[in-house]
Amino acid sequence: MPLLAVVALAAFTFAFRIAGPVLRGRVNIPPDAERLLATAAAVLLVALAATSALTTGHDFAGWARPAGVLAAAALAVRRVPFPIVVLAAAVVTALLRLGGVH
Amino acid sequence: MRMPWRTTTRPGRELRRDVALVCLADGIVGVSFGATAVAGGQPGWLPVLMSLVVFAGGAQFAALGVVLAGGSPVAAVAAGALLNTRLLPYGLGVADVTTGRWWTRLLGAHLTTDETVAFALRQQKPAARRTAFWTCGIALFSAWNVAVLLGVLAGSAVKNTGAFGLDATFPAVLLALALPALTDMRSRAAVGAGAVTAVALTPVLPAGLPVLAALSGLAAVWRPRRSGVAPAPRDEVTAGGKR
Numbered sequence: 001m002p003l004l005a006v007v008a009l010a011a012f013t014f015a016f017r018i019a020g021p022v023l024r025g026r027v028n029i030p031p032d033a034e035r036l037l038a039t040a041a042a043v044l045l046v047a048l049a050a051t052s053a054l055t056t057g058h059d060f061a062g063w064a065r066p067a068g069v070l071a072a073a074a075l076a077v078r079r080v081p082f083p084i085v086v087l088a089a090a091v092v093t094a095l096l097r098l099g100g101v102h
Numbered sequence: 103m104r105m106p107w108r109t110t111t112r113p114g115r116e117l118r119r120d121v122a123l124v125c126l127a128d129g130i131v132g133v134s135f136g137a138t139a140v141a142g143g144q145p146g147w148l149p150v151l152m153s154l155v156v157f158a159g160g161a162q163f164a165a166l167g168v169v170l171a172g173g174s175p176v177a178a179v180a181a182g183a184l185l186n187t188r189l190l191p192y193g194l195g196v197a198d199v200t201t202g203r204w205w206t207r208l209l210g211a212h213l214t215t216d217e218t219v220a221f222a223l224r225q226q227k228p229a230a231r232r233t234a235f236w237t238c239g240i241a242l243f244s245a246w247n248v249a250v251l252l253g254v255l256a257g258s259a260v261k262n263t264g265a266f267g268l269d270a271t272f273p274a275v276l277l278a279l280a281l282p283a284l285t286d287m288r289s290r291a292a293v294g295a296g297a298v299t300a301v302a303l304t305p306v307l308p309a310g311l312p313v314l315a316a317l318s319g320l321a322a323v324w325r326p327r328r329s330g331v332a333p334a335p336r337d338e339v340t341a342g343g344k345r
Contacts, residue, residue, distance in 0.1 A: 001148060001166065005175035009165055010155035012183035017211040020193015021200055034191050039292050040320055041188040042283040044181070045160060046293045047300035047316030049276035052167055052269075055304045061269075068270035069277065076278045082127035086134075089274035093267030 062102045068093030113237045117221075121238045124217050125245035131159055132246045134271040135166070136253020141263045142170040146254045153250040157212060157243060160279060161185045163272055168310035177310025184314070192219045198228060199235045213239030216279065288323050295319035 053069040055061050072089035080088075096102075113121075132153065139149035144166070152162050161182035168178040192214050193200075199222050200210025213235070222235035257263060284290050296319025303312040 001144060001169040001178065002175050003151075005165070005169075005179050006148065006152050006155065008179045009152075009161065009182045012179065013156050013158055013161060013186045013189065014212065016183075016186050016189040017193055017214045018208070019190050020195070020214070021197040021207060021211060024194055024197035029191060029194065036320065037188055037191060038283055039289045040317060041185060042280045042289055043293050043296040043316050043319050044164070044185050044313060045276045045280035047296045047313045047319075048160075048164055048167060048181075049273040049280070050297040051300050051304050051312055052276070053273035054301055055171075057171055057309070058305045064267070065270045065273075068267055069273045072270070072274035073277050073281075076274075076281050081123065082278055083123070083130055085278050086127065086130050086271050086274050089270040090267035093270035094265060095267075097265060097267065 064093045064096040064101050067096055067101075113233055117234060117237060121221070121241050124221075124238065125241050128159065128217070128242060129245050129249040131271070131275050132249025133253035133256060134268055134275070135159065135162060136250040136255075137257030137260070137263050137268055138163075138170075138253075138272065139166055140254050140257035141268075142166070144169075146258060149250050149254055150247070153247050156182070157246065158182075158186055158189070158215060159246070160216075160276065163276070164313070167272070168313070171309035173308060173310030177308070177314070181310055181313055184317075189214055192216075195219060196222045196231070196235060199232045210235070210239070213243060215239075215242065217242055291323045292319045295322045 049069070053061070053066045068089040068091075071092040072085045075088050076082075076085045135153070136149045140146055149162075149166070152166075156162050156165075164185050165178040165182035168181050169175065193211065196210075196214065196219050200207050200214070202210075218235050218239045221238040222231045225231040225234050260266070263269070280293070284293060296316030299318055300312040300316040303315050307315065
């Protein structure tokens with residue numbers, strides 16, 4: 001990843017961050033637009049989670065990784081604390097690979 | 103997660119405990135980020151610099167994920183930047199806690215994340231909101247960057263990070279971040295449609311594009327609301343607000 005890409009992402013990110021405080025009192029974001037942005041963020045996060053759980057490059061990633069992610073998702077739905085959710089993903093995947101499932 | 107937060111102007115014990123928990127959780131993610139980056143062949147300085155200047159875990163992972171999958175830097179920046187558009191409404195929400203001198207406003211803006219905003223918005227009184235925001239922000243910034251550095255060192259030392267299941271932590275983190283937002287059927291439908299679209303397109307599209315294509319899931323469920331506020335007056339409100 002080139003340095004310029006890091007700088008560009010940092011610039012975009014800071015622009016979004018500073019826009020709120022600067023624009024406060026001058027614009028009203030319609031509630032519908034705000035909801036759409038929130039849903040868009042969730043769509044991106046889950047799409048990224050799904051592709052990175054199931055694929056490596058253009059191919060299937062194997063069973064161990066999605067199994068670990070699925071276990072973590074089940075815990076997250078039950079509102080298990082975040083550190084345990086993340087560790088569960090790693091432990092389940094590592095154990096499956098140790099057992100020969102890839 | 104609803105917690106009976108006390109409104110206090112000093113970081114109370116509950117606040118310190120919960121901030122520590124969040125730092126621990128994000129620390130694990132940070133280690134994973136640093137290790138994933140160097141395991142994928144990126145130079146060690148890259149994840150460290152990125153964490154300092156971008157300081158947004160989801161976007162950092164998104165951009166890195168696109169690059170590691172072979173995508174272009176432009177697609178990587180687009181994915182990360184799109185993910186961070188949510189920081190704009192966040193900034194509006196916590197604008198009252200990042201006031202003061204110009205450098206505290208800039209620093210406060212840089213510390214605006216899912217976590218710091220969540221901590222601030224749980225508080226009712228302005229002073230308590232400020233305390234929660236800055237306590238969480240400073241602690242999280244320190245923890246995140248130290249963790250990423252540790253991850254880089256660990257990833258450089260351990261050759262086979264896959265054996266530890268580190269690659270499964272990234273999607274798990276993203277899911278855990280997204281789940282609280284999926285409260286209604288509409289957003290669940292959009293998210294489901296988007297995820298299926300992205301996975302289905304991964305074998306055929308260049309890396310980075312499938313995740314952006316997932317946004318089409320929004321169109322599948324997005325309808326302008328017919329009931330409630332009529333369109334005409336709402337347009338007037340929007341136009342007036344811009345002036």
